[in-house]
Amino acid sequence: LASPESDLGRYELHRGTDPFFTPSEATQLATLTGTEYMDGQTPGTAVYKLAAVDVHGNRGAFATLLANQVTGVGDGDRPVLALSAPSPNPSHGSLEFAFSLPSEGHARLHILDAQGRVVRTLLDGTRPAGRTSLRWDGRDASGRHAGAGLYWVRLETAGGSRVQRFARID
Numbered sequence: 001l002a003s004p005e006s007d008l009g010r011y012e013l014h015r016g017t018d019p020f021f022t023p024s025e026a027t028q029l030a031t032l033t034g035t036e037y038m039d040g041q042t043p044g045t046a047v048y049k050l051a052a053v054d055v056h057g058n059r060g061a062f063a064t065l066l067a068n069q070v071t072g073v074g075d076g077d078r079p080v081l082a083l084s085a086p087s088p089n090p091s092h093g094s095l096e097f098a099f100s101l102p103s104e105g106h107a108r109l110h111i112l113d114a115q116g117r118v119v120r121t122l123l124d125g126t127r128p129a130g131r132t133s134l135r136w137d138g139r140d141a142s143g144r145h146a147g148a149g150l151y152w153v154r155l156e157t158a159g160g161s162r163v164q165r166f167a168r169i170d
Contacts, residue, residue, distance in 0.1 A: 007054045008055070009054050009057070011031070011032040011033075011050055011051065013029045013050050014028050015029045015046050016047050016049070018047060019064060023049050046066075047064060047065070048065045049062040080100060081101060081162060082099060082162065083099045083162035086153055086166040089167060090169045091166070091167070092168075092170070093137075093138055096136075097133065097136065100130060100132070103129045103159075105126065105127070105159070107125070108121065108156040109123035109153065110154045111146075111152075112152040114149055114151070114152075119141070120136065120140050148169050148170045150166075150167055152164070153166065
């Protein structure tokens with residue numbers, strides 16, 4: 001959400017790997033005049049720090065966000081294609097997958113093993129625009145317990161796809 005302050009000059013966005021990193025020129029990712037930014041890299045365990053700077057150069061306090069807290073963020077009025085990090089991660093049992101679609105349409109949500117094989121399909125059908133969440137019980141398509149390891153969740157739509165990594169532990 002954009003700042004209502006009339007003297008807002010810009011935003012500074014920084015990226016690091018530790019929640020306690022100190023923003024500097026070396027960590028600055030972008031200077032923004034609006035509230036949207038798409039990081040061209042897969043953030044993994046990235047930590048973002050954002051500060052508003054007024055027209056006089058006075059910087060406000062930094063807000064800190066972990067990569068798994070950031071999904072497709074738009075202007076609030078327009079849904080975007082986004083897939084949040086699975087939660088909890090890592091997991092012993094079930095996981096929740098939250099995603100949003102920009103428009104109604106066909107969507108697929110697959111759980112893949114580390115070799116890219118489909119373990120289970122959680123969704124293969126038409127969904128409305130907006131945010132949805134689905135829960136996976138940790139079982140494969142045959143109903144067997146999926147073992148510990150690295151997995152992927154892939155959201156596919158006519159407008160694109162998104163992938164997130166997660167781990168199951170015993």
